[in-house]
Amino acid sequence: MKRRLLLAALPAPLLLSACAGRDVQDYAQERPQLDLRQYFNGPLVGHGVFTDRNGHVKARFVVRMVGRWQGEQGVLEEDFEYSDGRKERRVWRLTHHGNGRYSGRADDVVGEAQGQAAGNALRWGYTLKLPVDGKVYEVQFDDWMWLIDDRVMINKARMRKFGIDLGEVTLSFSR
Secondary structure, three states, X not given: OHHHHHHHHOOHHHHHHHHHOOOHHHHOOOOOOOOHHHHOOEEEEEEEEEEEOXXXXXXXXXXXXXXXXXXXXXXXXXXXXXXXXXXXXXXXXXXXXXXXXXXXXXXXXEEEEEEEEEOOEEEEEEEEEEEEOOEEEEEEEEEEEEEOOOOEEEEEEEXXXXXXXXXXXXXXXXX
16 A cells, blocks of 8 residues: 555656666667677677675676677677586577667577667667576576677676566676
């Protein structure tokens, strides 16, 4: 009851902005301009952590990547090594559709990932098949990348299942 009263007391524009979330177009004027075909071309390395919904670090990892593009088609090979010695490999097959729009497929991604870039940012959404304790769960990723300069990119990805936050992946890529 108190929550309904609080929501009713908020001005309509504030309620709408709270529901809308971030839009990649908010970064349209930011520089340097992000072009995935340029940044993910050649070797890169990333360092990251997975934090649970309470902010506790549950995994640390290094990912070594090699990207190759031919026109509008690209392949991004990712080799992960976790602090516990576990290794994973993901190969993305990417397509640039123009106007900052991208799509991608990987063996552990359900369907097709969709992305939109504007300015120095990319928002990438997809569902990943995530193995945990012998079971595979389909979790949704809301993945954001921001190009800092021609060498460094920061990546934050929220993981959700049934709309419930599971945690966050934070990465720093460097060329």
